[in-house]
Amino acid sequence: MITKFNTFWAFLGLLFVTSSAVAQDHGHEVHKEAAHHEEVAHDDSHHATALHEEDSETDIKAVIKETIDHHLADSYDFHITDGIGFPLPVILFDNGLKVFSSSKFHHGHEVASVDGDNYVLYHGKIYKALSTDIHTALDYDDHHHVTNEKPLDFSITKNVFMILVMAIFMFFLFSGIAKSYKTSLKPQKAGKFLEPIIIYVRDEIAIPNIGEKHYKKYMSYLLTVFFFIWFLNLAGMTPLGINVTGNIAITFSLALMTFIITQVSGKKDYWMHIFWMPGVPVVLKPVMAIIELIGLFVKPFSLMIRLYANMLAGHVVLMSIIGLIFVFGKWVISPAFFGLTLVLSLLELLVAALQAYIFTMLAALYFGSAVEEHDHH
Numbered sequence: 001m002i003t004k005f006n007t008f009w010a011f012l013g014l015l016f017v018t019s020s021a022v023a024q025d026h027g028h029e030v031h032k033e034a035a036h037h038e039e040v041a042h043d044d045s046h047h048a049t050a051l052h053e054e055d056s057e058t059d060i061k062a063v064i065k066e067t068i069d070h071h072l073a074d075s076y077d078f079h080i081t082d083g084i085g086f087p088l089p090v091i092l093f094d095n096g097l098k099v100f101s102s103s104k105f106h107h108g109h110e111v112a113s114v115d116g117d118n119y120v121l122y123h124g125k126i127y128k129a130l131s132t133d134i135h136t137a138l139d140y141d142d143h144h145h146v147t148n149e150k151p152l153d154f155s156i157t158k159n160v161f162m163i164l165v166m167a168i169f170m171f172f173l174f175s176g177i178a179k180s181y182k183t184s185l186k187p188q189k190a191g192k193f194l195e196p197i198i199i200y201v202r203d204e205i206a207i208p209n210i211g212e213k214h215y216k217k218y219m220s221y222l223l224t225v226f227f228f229i230w231f232l233n234l235a236g237m238t239p240l241g242i243n244v245t246g247n248i249a250i251t252f253s254l255a256l257m258t259f260i261i262t263q264v265s266g267k268k269d270y271w272m273h274i275f276w277m278p279g280v281p282v283v284l285k286p287v288m289a290i291i292e293l294i295g296l297f298v299k300p301f302s303l304m305i306r307l308y309a310n311m312l313a314g315h316v317v318l319m320s321i322i323g324l325i326f327v328f329g330k331w332v333i334s335p336a337f338f339g340l341t342l343v344l345s346l347l348e349l350l351v352a353a354l355q356a357y358i359f360t361m362l363a364a365l366y367f368g369s370a371v372e373e374h375d376h377h
């Protein structure tokens with residue numbers, strides 16, 4: 001069973017990696033000519049109506065795209081809905097430590113002045129400002145790319161904030177469950193739901209892939225990463241704009257931690273099968289070593305991309321379908337899109353658990369290959 005201290009330190013490691021890692025003219029011209037005055041008037045009226053409808057549809061699409069981008073992107077404040085939200089702390093290293101509230105940026109509309117230095121928020125990134133005027137704070141090259149210096153940024157962004165919230169939530173959740181077993185071996189409250197899942201991870205994931213001899217020392221990490229991914233996937237389905245597991249910096253950190261644990265755990269047989277595979281003709285061993293070395297880095301890369309792409313795609317598809325209701329604006333079509341959204345949302349509940357299961361299963365498989373002992377004849 002996972003212990004509270006293992007959970008806490010696992011999340012501290014995750015937070016350290018992810019906190020240093022970490023959003024982005026339409027015009028129309030139409031000319032028409034006619035010979036008759038009435039036809040001209042009719043055509044102008046028709047043209048104006050069509051142009052208005054086209055502009056309205058374009059505006060709706062732009063709002064939908066902006067909403068999706070805002071939902072997927074990380075940010076320096078936690079925006080829940082219009083007028084409801086709160087700023088987060090900005091932590092910069094630039095001629096010393098600078099800590100201030102993201103509210104100083106006023107959502108990117110003002111320059112933040114801190115201890116004699118000026119900073120500007122532009123497309124989700126913080127730059128050193130050239131002046132205190134937001135209109136002259138940035139400098140651009142010929143390709144309209146910002147050329148301002150960027151300070152070292154260790155801010156508590158929305159994604160990092162959610163990692164902290166989830167760490168605290170899981171810490172107290174599993175601590176409470178562990179304490180309940182001191183008085184009775186019968187699971188209580190949340191333990192009735194979580195104990196079968198923990199046992200499943202142990203009996204169906206850890207033991208078959210790692211083995212009875214070594215599985216215990218990996219259980220803390222496997223359970224932590226399983227519930228971390230699962231709970232955050234579920235939180236991402238709420239309308240709070242949470243997209244932690246759909247952020248490639250987070251999935252990269254998870255894959256990197258899995259990669260490091262695998263390599264540190266590697267026994268002699270593990271490295272022999274990579275650099276000098278037994279049972280293979282000598283002439284082929286260098287070729288196999290190159291292939292195995294490539295596979296060494298492909299495995300964590302696939303872990304990172306699989307989780308990131310699946311969760312990101314789920315968010316985009318669901319929000320795009322909801323947006324289609326407003327694009328078409330027809331009451332006859334709306335129920336169909338609403339029903340499709342409901343079905344896909346239920347499917348996303350399955351995907352949320354499935355992605356956590358797949359990541360944990362593959363991690364256990366990699367750990368098992370690292371500690372496996374082979375009989376050489």
